[in-house]
Amino acid sequence: MNKPISLDDIFPIISEQLVSGGTASFTIHGTSMLPFLKDRKDKVWITKPNRKLKKYDIIFYRLDGVGFILHRIVKVTRDGVICRGDNHTDNEPLLKFDDVIAIVTDYERNGKKRSVDSVFQILYSRFWVNTMIFRKVKRKIESMFKNRKGK
């Protein structure tokens, strides 16, 4: 009776579920939120935002030509939010508030469900976002060495 369905096919009913006040949960795909969320292993619960979006929130949205994305807010502006995957060092273009589909409320790692409001998550998110510049510099240096070796 049970078989997999793509996210694109099911988006209309996810939308209906969220609008009704319910939640949706799924296993994440992709590596853009490493080390926090592991590809095809960790799970998230999402719901329609019922408060103002804040820095460090993880949100669910869709970009044309890219698909559905789950990334973290690194800046909130008057017109929208700027996001970045935890495994990325470049910010994305401004995303309007209306384009935000849902916000992550809970996540599951190693079979254990936790709230994004847990102390661990709060400390991790602040640390990770605010130390991005060091990872960016490190990657730049590594890339320079790689290029030199290749010559």
Add this chain to the structure above:
Amino acid sequence: MKIKDGFVLRQVASSYVVMNIGGELSFNKMITLNESGALIWNALADGLSAEEAAKRITSEYEVSYEVALNDVNSFIEKMKEAGVIE
């Protein structure tokens, strides 16, 4: 025996998905039905008994009433286990 309040059927591509409106929709534990499952669901949602649902199936598919009733009862049991039917 009836479908619990809040549970509805929605078509997704060529399948049908059982949703718990206002509750949780889990990709990992989603209940999907094929055409015949959807037919049974709709019959039960219309308030038909298992026997009446089986009669409706025999009018749509070339199966005997006994086979149809067996399928309906099996469906009901699975839905009860999933917490969808009370």
